[in-house]
Amino acid sequence: MQRLALAGTRAIVDMSYARHFLDFQGSGIPSAMQKLVVTRLSPNFREAATLLRDCPVPLPGDGDLLVRNRFAGVNASDINYSAGRYDPSVKTPFDAGFEGVGEVVALGLSASAAFTVGQAVAYVAPGSFAEYTVVPARVAIPVPALKPEYLTLLVSGTTAYISLKELGGLSEGKKVLVTAAAGGTGQFAVQLAKKAKCHVIGTCSSAEKSAFLKSVGCDRPINYNAEHVGAVLRQEYPQGVDVVYESVGGATFDLAVDALATRGRLIVIGFVSGYQTPTGLSPVKAATLPAKLLKKSASVQGFFLNHYLPEFRGAMDHLLKMYAGGELVCEVDTGILSAEGRFIGLESVFRAIDYMYMRKNTGKIVIELPPSVNSKL
Numbered sequence: 001m002q003r004l005a006l007a008g009t010r011a012i013v014d015m016s017y018a019r020h021f022l023d024f025q026g027s028g029i030p031s032a033m034q035k036l037v038v039t040r041l042s043p044n045f046r047e048a049a050t051l052l053r054d055c056p057v058p059l060p061g062d063g064d065l066l067v068r069n070r071f072a073g074v075n076a077s078d079i080n081y082s083a084g085r086y087d088p089s090v091k092t093p094f095d096a097g098f099e100g101v102g103e104v105v106a107l108g109l110s111a112s113a114a115f116t117v118g119q120a121v122a123y124v125a126p127g128s129f130a131e132y133t134v135v136p137a138r139v140a141i142p143v144p145a146l147k148p149e150y151l152t153l154l155v156s157g158t159t160a161y162i163s164l165k166e167l168g169g170l171s172e173g174k175k176v177l178v179t180a181a182a183g184g185t186g187q188f189a190v191q192l193a194k195k196a197k198c199h200v201i202g203t204c205s206s207a208e209k210s211a212f213l214k215s216v217g218c219d220r221p222i223n224y225n226a227e228h229v230g231a232v233l234r235q236e237y238p239q240g241v242d243v244v245y246e247s248v249g250g251a252t253f254d255l256a257v258d259a260l261a262t263r264g265r266l267i268v269i270g271f272v273s274g275y276q277t278p279t280g281l282s283p284v285k286a287a288t289l290p291a292k293l294l295k296k297s298a299s300v301q302g303f304f305l306n307h308y309l310p311e312f313r314g315a316m317d318h319l320l321k322m323y324a325g326g327e328l329v330c331e332v333d334t335g336i337l338s339a340e341g342r343f344i345g346l347e348s349v350f351r352a353i354d355y356m357y358m359r360k361n362t363g364k365i366v367i368e369l370p371p372s373v374n375s376k377l
């Protein structure tokens with residue numbers, strides 16, 4: 001028999017009964033909720049996604065948690081996901097959003113061995129653009145409080161940590177170039193490379209972002225709207241850069257390849273400049289790439305977090321410790337400087353994605369979902 005524990009009552013009830021009759025009464029959990037669903041494949045999130053306002057709150061299975069989301073993360077790839085690029089065979093409708101921080105409000109009996117109602121958790125799982133998400137207990141990470149800073153570590157922090165650890169070969173004195181350095185994941189690449197005693201160069205689009213980069217230890221921020229990145233690199237780093245953490249693609253990728261030192265490595269983290277196009281790609285000078293790499297014994301390697309899931313938990317633990325010890329800044333962009341103000345509620349996901357693609361964000365864009373009146377956290 002499957003059983004379920006609920007917020008408010010804290011009782012464990014028969015799941016089959018709950019599924020058909022319970023309606024979560026007395027638990028503070030409503031029977032209906034809002035969520036964002038991809039109803040049409042498109043990289044234009046406004047065309048792709050619909051906010052459904054009367055969906056049933058899902059029931060957790062035996063090994064699952066029902067999480068009331070308090071914060072959800074916006075990622076550049078939300079529009080790749082809504083375009084069906086993660087799984088070309090995907091059929092609409094499907095739930096959107098990759099990551100959340102929230103409170104456990106109900107859970108299956110097996111899940112109750114490790115979690116309790118009222119606990120704060122962070123998770124990477126599909127469907128976080130919703131008021132409630134069912135999260136397998138095995139992927140949920142206990143966090144000390146419901147804070148948006150923990151959300152920044154999930155997809156963004158671990159991407160920077162694992163990619164640089166596994167592929168970066170960082171050591172003291174190496175020159176590291178980070179593109180989109182002031183963004184959600186770039187901010188961590190900068191700080192982790194600094195921690196490894198590297199010299200860090202970071203590209204960004206404004207004086208404000210440059211100032212932020214300086215504040216987190218970046219040695220040489222380059223505002224590409226004020227300086228030519230290629231010229232700065234040629235002039236100030238004539239021997240080239242040893243490692244590139246590259247997220248932008250297109251002309252930025254080409255510049256970064258040209259800036260590689262002998263035996264330099266370029267890690268392809270993404271190519272955000274292409275995501276809004278129909279192909280999702282940004283053209284690069286591919287024909288000359290083999291010759292350029294050979295001449296410098298340089299390398300280009302891709303990194304995709306989904307292929308490093310065994311390393312994920314260790315990375316999170318490490319980053320959580322760094323944050324707790326005051327060794328890491330987790331910059332959150334709540335949208336306070338955006339035209340319509342803070343990103344609050346699921347309807348604000350649309351404008352938060354626009355804001356990212358207008359290149360306005362500093363740090364990780366986080367959507368806040370209003371707290372429950374019944375929250376114990």
Ligand SMILES: NC(=O)c1ccc[n+]([C@@H]2O[C@H](COP(=O)([O-])OP(=O)(O)OC[C@H]3O[C@@H](n4cnc5c(N)ncnc54)[C@H](OP(=O)(O)O)[C@@H]3O)[C@@H](O)[C@H]2O)c1
Binds near residue numbers: 206271358359
């Ligand atoms: N491989 C993985 O597993 C993995 C995981 C997470 C993220 N990523 C990648 O990491 C990159 C950053 O993602 P994120 O979610 O953290 O976003 P983000 O960095 O918070 O925001 C994107 C930033 O990219 C810069 N940018 C440059 N050209 C752009 C363009 N044409 N359109 C939009 N933005 C542009 C902007 O910063 P400036 O204004 O300063 O240029 C913008 O703020 C993306 O390429 C993403 O796909 C990869």
